[in-house]
Amino acid sequence: MKIVLTGSLGHIGRPLTQQLAAKGHRVTVISSRQEKREEIEALGALAAIGSLTDSHFVTTAFAGADAVYCMIPPDFGQADQVAYYQSLGRIYAQAIQQAGVKRVVHLSSYGAHLPSGTGFISGSYAVEQELNAIPGIELTHIRPTFFYYNLLHFIPMIRTAGFIGAVYGGSDRLTMVDPEDIASAIAEAMQTPERTERVRYVASDDRTCNEVAAVLGQAIGMPELEWQTLTPEQVLAGLIAHGMPQNAAENLVELGLALHTGKLREDYDQQVAVTGSISLDAYAPVFARAFRSK
Template identity: 50%
Template sequence: MKIILTGSLGNISKPLATELVQQGHAVTLISSKAERQAEIEALGATAAIGSVDDVAFLTATFSGADAVYLMVPPNFTVRDSRAYHQHLGRSYAQAIQQSGVRRVVQLSSWGAHRSEGIGGIIGTHDVEEILAELPGLALTHLRATSFYYNMFSFIGLIKARGIIGVNYAGDTRVAFVHTQDIAAAAADELATPATPGRHVRYVASDERTAHDVARVFGAAIGRPDLQWVAFTNEQMQENLERAGLPATRATEVVDIYAGIGNGTLSEDYEQHKSALGRVKLEDFAQEFAAAFQAAG
């Protein structure tokens, strides 16, 4: 199959490209940076250098493809995250229509089933809706749960204050996911023909409480007394702004974590779970410990 991937050499797209190439597919990886071409080609993929907001470029790249994997590159510099997602969603939709692609797998998020009350995930909801309007498309929303790697942001907090936490309680049970498991699910979807229509697949690796996170991470970094501390929304907002996030983007993050705490993000996930992936919390804790030590 000829498969097109967005996401350059990111945490999902690089292992996804590697897996698909090993399966014998002809993979094209889109990147905005020409200096990535050699590394992309070293994976056995073809590099397509251009911008994902360039409809003409996307149309030319998508033409003749059997399947396309779409993601919106994270960008914390834009002032309006929702408008940014909507713009790229429309670019993708136009290119799909003009190129004639009929199989699309879109990286989405748990909580994207809702049209409000989900913080920064609202833009991902919008992209789902934009793509779902395309007729005749076999579309899968790959709804990933809470990314393990977001917890690398705890390193500074642990080193500075000896605690770990966000604005949800320690007994909150959270579905976490590793990017390797997302890549594996995306590879499975892309290589499997799908019937026209809208499909949803949730991707999670492990389900653990926040207290479990503190205990497992504490053991991994040699701080067995590490405790989870639940911040208020106001404290979380202040912490994020102090870390350099613009106020509006900080509020989006606060609302996402609040949605985990009150069950808003997980309500549809709980009704439509898929089998958990391979990478458990204890596995990721080793990655966390390595990054913690490297941070000095």
């Protein structure tokens, strides 16, 4: 198969490229950075260097592809996060139709069943709607849960305050996933279009925030580590104080509240998810190494 991947060689893109190239597929990786070309080619793929905001470039890159993988690269600098998602979603939809692509796998998120009230994930809902409107394609939305590496953002807080704190915590359930497990689910979906599912959830582990704190605390030598629930006002003020733009900070707080209330996972809990192989206990040493190196 000729497969085109967006997302460059990020947390998901690198293992996804490796898996598909190893299976003998002709893989093209889109990246905005010219210096990534050599690295992409070293993995056995072709590099297409350009901007995802350039509709002509994206259409040209998609031309002749049997399948494409579409994701929206995070950009906290955007003044309106949802509008940013919508803009790239429209470019993808246009390119898919003009290039005649028939198999599309889109990286969405759990919570994308809701049009609002989920922060950034409202953007994933919007992109899903754009792609759902394309006639005659085989489409799967991959909806991963909370990425393990997002736990790394709590390291400065643990160092300075001695606890983890967010608008969610305590007994709130946190369903987590490793990017390699996501990559495996995407690769499987791209190679088996006859098993097309419109939505496929991916998760690696499911714990309460208290349980997450206990596992991470044990790994870093702080067995009494707690995960405290903070007020939205406390979290918003902290994010802005650390330089995050207002819109991005408000979206993160809204997202956290959706996790706290359970709204984020309400559809996930009704489905059968693809279960990954990398548990929280397996991820904990990675967290510990990062904690000790920072």
